Amino acid sequence: ETGVTQTPRHLVMGMTNKKSLKCEQHLGHNAMYWYKQSAKKPLELMFVYNFKEQTENNSVPSRFSPECPNSSHLFLHLHTLQPEDSALYLCASSQPDRGTNTIYFGEGSWLTVV
Amino acid sequence: ELKVEQNPLFLSMQEGKNYTIYCNYSTTSDRLYWYRQDPGKSLESLFVLLSNGAVKQEGRLMASLDTKARLSTLHITAAVHDLSATYFCAVEVEDDMRFGAGTRLTVKP
Numbered sequence: 001e002t003g004v005t006q007t008p009r010h011l012v013m014g015m016t017n018k019k020s021l022k023c024e025q026h027l028g029h030n031a032m033y034w035y036k037q038s039a040k041k042p043l044e045l046m047f048v049y050n051f052k053e054q055t056e057n058n059s060v061p062s063r064f065s066p067e068c069p070n071s072s073h074l075f076l077h078l079h080t081l082q083p084e085d086s087a088l089y090l091c092a093s094s095q096p097d098r099g100t101n102t103i104y105f106g107e108g109s110w111l112t113v114v
Numbered sequence: 115e116l117k118v119e120q121n122p123l124f125l126s127m128q129e130g131k132n133y134t135i136y137c138n139y140s141t142t143s144d145r146l147y148w149y150r151q152d153p154g155k156s157l158e159s160l161f162v163l164l165s166n167g168a169v170k171q172e173g174r175l176m177a178s179l180d181t182k183a184r185l186s187t188l189h190i191t192a193a194v195h196d197l198s199a200t201y202f203c204a205v206e207v208e209d210d211m212r213f214g215a216g217t218r219l220t221v222k223p
Contacts, residue, residue, distance in 0.1 A: 042215040
C-alpha cells in the first residue's frame with residue numbers, strides 16, 4: 001500500500017465538465033501538494049497546503065480549485081478545462097519539520113481533456 | 115528566482131558503462147534531493163543530500179553535493195537495464211522546492 005493514494009488514476013473529461021481529483025495520505029504528514037507534469041514542462045508546483053492552510057498558489061488558473069478539508073485529504077476540483085490542461089496530476093505530502101523535506105508522491109491521475 | 119538545470123535531458127547508454135548526470139542550481143542551498151520515476155509511475159525518493167560534500171550511495175547509484183559550486187551529481191556505475199527511468203533532482207531553498215526537468219535514462223543491452 002502506497003503512503004499517498006490518488007483517485008481516479010485515469011480521467012477523461014469534456015471542456016464543460018466538472019470533476020474532482022482526490023488524494024489521501026497515510027503518512028501523518030502536515031503538508032500536501034498538487035503538482036502538474038506534462039511532456040512540455042518539468043514538474044510544476046500548483047498548490048501547497050500546510051496544516052490545512054493554503055500556503056502557496058503558483059499562479060494557477062481559477063479553473064483549478066483545491067480543497068483541503070483536513071491534513072490527510074486533498075482535492076483538486078476541475079471545471080471548464082482546456083485541452084492543454086491534459087497532463088499527469090501528482091499529489092504529494094511531506095513533513096517539513098522532520099529535518100528533511102522529502103516529498104512522497106502518489107501514483108498520479110492521468111487527465112485527458114477532450 | 116531559484117532555477118534548477120539538469121543535463122543531459124536524455125541519456126542512452128550501454129549496460130556496463132559509467133555515466134554522470136549533473137544538476138546545477140542558481141541559489142545557495144544545502145538541501146538537494148534525487149528522485150526516480152519509472153514510465154507511467156510516480157516519483158520515488160532516492161537520496162537526500164543535506165550538506166556540502168555529502169555523498170550517498172545505493173547500489174550502482176552515487177549522489178554527491180557541492181554547495182559552493184551549486185552542483186550535484188548522480189553517478190551511475192556499470193549500468194544495468196533496471197536503471198532505465200527518469201531521474202529528477204530537486205533543490206530546496208527556504209520554503210521553495212524546485213525540480214529539474216529530469217534526465218531520461220535508457221540503458222541498452
